[in-house]
Amino acid sequence: MENGIILFATMLICLIIGTIGFAFLKRGHHNQKEEYIELWEEFQQIKDDESTIKIQEIITVGNTLVFNKYIPTKHLKIILELARKRESRNPEFEELKSNAYNKWINHTHGYPSGNGVL
Numbered sequence: 093m094e095n096g097i098i099l100f101a102t103m104l105i106c107l108i109i110g111t112i113g114f115a116f117l118k119r120g121h122h123n124q125k126e127e128y129i130e131l132w133e134e135f136q137q138i139k140d141d142e143s144t145i146k147i148q149e150i151i152t153v154g155n156t157l158v159f160n161k162y163i164p165t166k167h168l169k170i171i172l173e174l175a176r177k178r179e180s181r182n183p184e185f186e187e188l189k190s191n192a193y194n195k196w197i198n199h200t201h202g203y204p205s206g207n208g209v210l
Contacts, residue, residue: 165199
């Protein structure tokens with residue numbers, strides 16, 4: 093009798109933890125989808141600014157956009173082209189270029205091959 097109660101309680105606890113985890117996951121996806129539009133508009137406004145103060149902001153917003161699951165491939169290309177152009181003048185853009193390129197490969201080919209050309 094005790095084994096049945098322990099088994100039932102364990103299954104109930106696992107079910108509750110799983111449900112709570114699923115709810116948090118869905119909330120995170122919903123928040124990411126909503127903030128994407130705002131982040132993209134912010135990126136569009138600051139991408140042409142050449143000042144050194146804005147460089148770190150461009151990189152931060154760009155990386156946030158790249159790691160957002162709802163980024164379309166056309167926006168990814170824009171970020172990648174910007175990072176490639178600016179990398180020669182500002183080596184800080186290398187990380188953004190690398191992240192955008194890896195995500196672009198994932199979007200277009202489904203796997204990182206390392207030899208794709210944009």
